[in-house]
Amino acid sequence: MNKRILGITTATFATLFLLTACSPKEEGSTETTTSTTAVQTESNETVYPLEIEVTDSEGNTHIQTFEQAPERIVTNNLSSIEILLELGLKDKIVGITQPDNEVTGEFADDVKDLDVIGDKMTVSKETIAGYTPDIVVGREMAFNDESIGSVATLNDLGIQTYIQTASSMTSNPPLTNVIDDVLALGKIFNVNERAEEYAKELETRYQTVVEKVQAQEGDETLTLLPIVAYDASKSSFAVFNISGGLQSDLLKQLNVKPAVEGSVADPSLETIINTNPDIILYVTADRNADLDANAVESIKNEPLLKEVNAVKENRIYTTTYDDFMDYGVRIFDTLEMLGDHLYGENK
Structure with missing residues (x-):
């Protein structure tokens, strides 16, 4: 079976939705994205096996292979929790780290329903493994063996990862990387239609502000x-x-x-x-x-x-x-x- 390599960039998104292009990057700036171009099928279903690249806090890239949509998710920050909830994946979240603050907004009650596995400063890879996740999703800095486990360690345990490109500390990610993360997670979990709808909403919000600034x-x-x-x-x-x-x-x-x-x-x-x-x-x-x-x-x-x-x-x-x-x-x-x-x- 042919494998598919996922990489959803801002340019791909703009082409997909025929929206106004984002303002050009300044010369010499660095943008964190996943690799190459996203593969879409006529039915908008993800084709598995699916391969994506994630980049850790040391700048190393790792291929993550998904034979099917993951069924058990652990997350390590509020932003990834809320994206997953927006994509309708609440029932797949088996564990979260304790949010830094009391959660407000539309997902407050949903977050309260989720199982807290520990504090982000003290949770260990052994704790993570005990929840038998198929995938760990979250911010770049936590993926090390002193915390939730490095990508390599988690992979050795049979656990795939998705590191939010918007959380990169090895580059200066643009705001549009949040949109890339939405689309990438939609692809991994085969909820592409909802991810694309949500990404379009976010792109519209972003462009509205950018155009207002440019005009004044x-x-x-x-x-x-x-x-x-x-x-x-x-x-x-x-x-x-x-x-x-x-x-x-x-x-x-x-x-x-x-x-x-x-x-x-x-x-x-x-x-x-x-x-x-x-x-x-x-x-x-x-x-x-x-x-x-x-x-x-x-x-x-x-x-x-x-x-x-x-x-x-x-x-x-x-x-x-x-x-x-x-x-x-x-x-x-x-x-x-x-x-x-x-x-x-x-x-």
Whole structure:
């Protein structure tokens, strides 16, 4: 039987749906995708055996062979859980790692129904193997033998993997890799029609924001500082690294750049004053709930920050950790929120 090699790229998707092409990548940028071109049949059914390539955190590629659609799934992050639920695969999910925050939104009740196998920081490959999954789906960083098991180790146990291309830390994946992941998982599980419908919805959302930005952007590039756990009593906070990864492309599509490169910053008001960001994005998380309740108002009312551009121009926006720092569809919510504030009716 002939094998099929899966690789769904943004170009393939655009051709399939005849939508407006994504804005061209800047010269020298790197895009993480699976290999070659996706094979479609007239009936839109996946042809097995199916081979795909996954790339681990060390940049090594591994061929994963599927003789049929997997029946038992373990996932290691919220974004992969929600994509699988959207594709109608709830009954196949036999285990998940504990979400970082209380899950909200349309899949909150579904996630509560799923079996939590442990915390992402402590779960082991032995625990994973005990659930006898056919496939482990999730973020790149967890696929190592100190965590859920490397791709090679899991394969030796007869377990296939799918590493979200949007979670790559070895390159700077574009937001459209989320769409690629939807299509790839649709192919693996032979739910192509739903995956393509969902991918088209996401592509439309993405293009709407991109076109809005392109129609209005000027020569000025705004700067953004993501603030986490702002403590007014100590005048301290933390920042995420948004100079790389999926978040880097989110800013790029909005004609915005990080106010601080990397995640190394003095956690004091002096950093905010010296960087003078045009936008402050306050990121909430359950672990910081006590601080988050008054954080934005505290920033606005801090006398030492009154001359900071973001404060003067009232460009302090709020998002959640899952909507900004995970590797799935929720990041489109943040893209739309910021796009609307910077270029839309709320401008």
